[in-house]
Amino acid sequence: MPTPPRLLILTAAFGEGHNSAARNLALALVAAGCDAQVCDPCSLAIPRLTATLSRLYRFATDYLPRVWGRIYHSIDRVDFKHSGSWFSRKPEARLAKLIVDYQPTAIVSSYPLYPYLLERIFSRAGVTLPVFTVVTDSIEINSAWLRAPSNYWLVTDASTRNTMIASHLPAAAIIDTGFPVNPEFAQLNPLAPTDPCDPFRVLFFPIARRKSIDSCGASILAASPVVKLTIVLGKNVRLLYFAARALQQAHPGRVRILGWTRRIPRLLTQHHLVVGKAGGATVHEAIAAHCPMLIHHLVPGQEEGNLRLLEVIGGGSLAATPDVLTQRIRGILIDQAAPWRVMKQALASHNRNAGAITAARVILQKTEEWQTQPPRL
Numbered sequence: 001m002p003t004p005p006r007l008l009i010l011t012a013a014f015g016e017g018h019n020s021a022a023r024n025l026a027l028a029l030v031a032a033g034c035d036a037q038v039c040d041p042c043s044l045a046i047p048r049l050t051a052t053l054s055r056l057y058r059f060a061t062d063y064l065p066r067v068w069g070r071i072y073h074s075i076d077r078v079d080f081k082h083s084g085s086w087f088s089r090k091p092e093a094r095l096a097k098l099i100v101d102y103q104p105t106a107i108v109s110s111y112p113l114y115p116y117l118l119e120r121i122f123s124r125a126g127v128t129l130p131v132f133t134v135v136t137d138s139i140e141i142n143s144a145w146l147r148a149p150s151n152y153w154l155v156t157d158a159s160t161r162n163t164m165i166a167s168h169l170p171a172a173a174i175i176d177t178g179f180p181v182n183p184e185f186a187q188l189n190p191l192a193p194t195d196p197c198d199p200f201r202v203l204f205f206p207i208a209r210r211k212s213i214d215s216c217g218a219s220i221l222a223a224s225p226v227v228k229l230t231i232v233l234g235k236n237v238r239l240l241y242f243a244a245r246a247l248q249q250a251h252p253g254r255v256r257i258l259g260w261t262r263r264i265p266r267l268l269t270q271h272h273l274v275v276g277k278a279g280g281a282t283v284h285e286a287i288a289a290h291c292p293m294l295i296h297h298l299v300p301g302q303e304e305g306n307l308r309l310l311e312v313i314g315g316g317s318l319a320a321t322p323d324v325l326t327q328r329i330r331g332i333l334i335d336q337a338a339p340w341r342v343m344k345q346a347l348a349s350h351n352r353n354a355g356a357i358t359a360a361r362v363i364l365q366k367t368e369e370w371q372t373q374p375p376r377l
Contacts, residue, residue, distance in 0.1 A: 005029075005367055007036045008104035010095070012111035013043055013054040017136040017179075017280030021110040021356075024180040025134065028360035031183065037102060041114070045094035046087075061299045062207045069300030092117040096125075106130040106367045110180075115148040130370040132363055134180060136280045139163055139312075140305030152366055154180075154359050156284060157309055157352070175362050178355030179284035184265045186354040190290035191272060193344040197337040199228040202329070203267055205276035207297050208236045213243035216296050219322035220275060221251050223329035230256045230271065232264070265289065272340065273332065275325070278303035283310060288353040292343040294319040294328050314346035 007029050011022035022038045029036040042050045060067055095117055099107075107129055109115055115131055122128050133150040135141065138160050145153070146167045153169065155161050156179045165171050202220050206212035213231070220229055231247075233240050237259040248255035261267070268274060268289035276282045277297040283306040286293040293316035295307055310316035319325040332340045 005034045005105040005364060006103060007034055007363065008098060008102055008107045009036055009038045010107065010109040010111060010114045011038060011040050012113070013040060013050055014057050014111070015136070015279065018110045020281035021134050021136050021180040022108075024182050024356040025108060025110075025359055025363075028180070028183050028356035029363070031357075032360050032364060034360075034364070037104075039098055041091040041095040041098065041117075044098075045090035049087075058208065061302075062209060062297075065297070065299045069302070088113065088117060092120065096121045099129075104129060106132065106363065106370070108132045108134060108363060109148075109150075110134040110136055112142070112144040112148050115150045119149040130367055132366070134359065135160065135164075136179065137302070138179075138280070138283075138305040138309040140301070140308065141167070142302075151370075152362075154362065156280075156355070159309065159312060160305070177359040177362055178352040179280065179287075180356035180359050181285055181288040181353065182265050183354070183356050185269075185285070185288040186357060188265055188269045188289070188353075190269045190348075191344070193341045193348070195272070197272055197333070197340065198226050200224065200226045200273070200333060200337070201271040202227055202229050203271040203274045203276075203291070204229055204231045205274070205282060206231065206233070206236070206240060207277055208239055210240060210243045212297075213240055213247055215322045216275065216325060217244070217247045217255075218250075219325040220329060221247075221254060223326045224333055226333070227329065228254050228256070230258060230267065232258045232261065232267070234260050272337075273329070275319070278306045280306055283307075283316075284352070284355070286310075287313065287315060287347060287350060288355070290315075290344060290347040290353075292316055292332070292340060292347065294325060296320065296325060313350045315343050315350070 009022045009026055011018045026036040026038050115133055118131055131150045132152045132154060133148050134154045135145050138156045141163055153174045154177045155174060158176050161174050161176045164174050204220060221227055231244050233244060244257045248257060268285055268291045271291060274286045274291050274293045275296055278295045293310055295318050298307060298318060307318055319328045
């Protein structure tokens with residue numbers, strides 16, 4: 001029997017999109033008969049510092065989005081190719097050891113820093129492996145992704161691919177696979193555009209702020225008496241539960257509270273609308289579920305492209321204040337929910353529910369081609 005390909009998948013703790021893409025790709029690759037290992041070299045090499053920086057990142061994106069937007073744009077001017085910072089030294093050494101120990105056939109990175117480290121590791125070792133960079137942003141692409149020394153870039157959509165080609169990257173190396181959503185999405189049946197929408201089920205992902213429950217939750221329910229709300233608290237159960245419980249008691253029979261759950265794909269396909277922040281994972285999961293989305297929290301720079309993609313598809317829009325959120329939902333429900341049905345049809349036409357499966361096939365195909373005739377890195 002031939003030895004199955006061994007894929008080392010690299011992620012980082014700075015944004016759930018990176019971790020989600022890595023985990024879902026691993027699921028698809030293992031299902032295809034590969035040996036796949038997900039690793040976070042930063043967390044492995046400098047766990048305390050990485051955990052602290054991750055907490056600061058989450059605080060900044062939730063409470064100080066404009067400040068983080070300025071930081072994000074400043075990162076756009078950094079040339080990681082020529083700057084081996086103190087922060088990257090230990091992760092680089094740990095990554096080199098991972099490669100020696102695991103002996104991968106190819107490497108997949110869902111975080112833009114790692115291809116730069118790999119280039120230096122390969123240069124010292126005098127070897128190369130195929131490197132696949134999974135770009136988790138859409139349309140508005142930071143230069144850290146664009147300058148990453150990679151053999152292939154796997155992107156979320158055609159508009160993102162065109163943006164990267166316009167930045168003078170080789171067109172043949174930029175492959176539109178869709179965001180690597182959970183392979184389960186490909187097996188689920190979304191609500192039909194003909195659904196009666198009564199009740200109109202809204203899935204709400206609050207950010208880690210108590211006011212998010214009070215303002216957004218109440219605004220969603222105020223849109224119409226047919227609205228029923230499911231609040232997913234996730235990792236913020238302790239912080240947000242009492243606010244969610246107060247909202248539930250104020251609206252008997254209309255509010256359901258969930259903590260951390262593995263059922264997000266199924267929940268998205270069973271709800272009519274999702275309200276959440278414009279993170280890559282949430283936006284692309286909504287797209288995969290053909291579930292229209294309203295964005296209540298947007299991080300400038302980093303998440304603007306995700307909103308733009310929703311608008312290009314016709315599957316969602318920004319509702320950044322409680323009043324606008326109420327108005328948007330009322331607008332979606334007019335004329336027996338005709339605008340909602342148009343959004344559903346647009347998302348169904350876009351039809352991106354198998355990104356991880358498609359990306360796994362591309363990775364395996366290109367890895368096989370590499371073994372026959374490896375291109376230059």
